[in-house]
Amino acid sequence: AQKITQTQPGMFVQEKEAVTLDCTYDTSDPSYGLFWYKQPSSGEMIFLIYQGSYDQQNATEGRYSLNFQKARKSANLVISASQLGDSAMYFCAMGAQKLVFGQGTRLTINP
């Protein structure tokens, strides 16, 4: 069975600082995808970034990057130059067609 663990229930960061959200996973599948989603208070899940297990390079999308360490089974999300609008719940997920989600981390950006 696949499992995602997000150990930080909440994080508080000063605006413009970089922030790292932790995600570890467990799976016996040789091939899988790792995803990060953002959920603002409005409820919609917004896709941020994706990493394939066979990808050699870490994925980047604008201010988002995924620090993928396969041997450690970790897929941390790094947000550079945080903004007030980054305040939201962040979910790590893994799988192929069926995704398993972690418990989420509530990120609060302070002005």
Add this chain to the structure above:
Amino acid sequence: ETGVTQTPRHLVMGMTNKKSLKCEQHLGHNAMYWYKQSAKKPLELMFVYSLEERVENNSVPSRFSPECPNSSHLFLHLHTLQPEDSALYLCASSQVRAGGFNEQFFGPGTRLTVL
């Protein structure tokens, strides 16, 4: 309309009511999903439809009945629900490719309250 839309956005119903949640995707995807998000619990996959056929039913009680009439529309029919079914119900869609990993795109959700 763009992306994935869901109606209604909010729904309050009694335990004896029958209601339906609607989801429509405008992305040309070939797979659609229903998720349940309860407070303090991870997102739970309920149903998966791929190419309009149900491929997953994660031990969901029969009081939840999905319907996928075509690749763009997905319904969740609700009847005789329980208060513990109160949650945010999220619909998602994706383009399933052989050997690939497909990001899912979500709708805004329906906030359901069962009295």
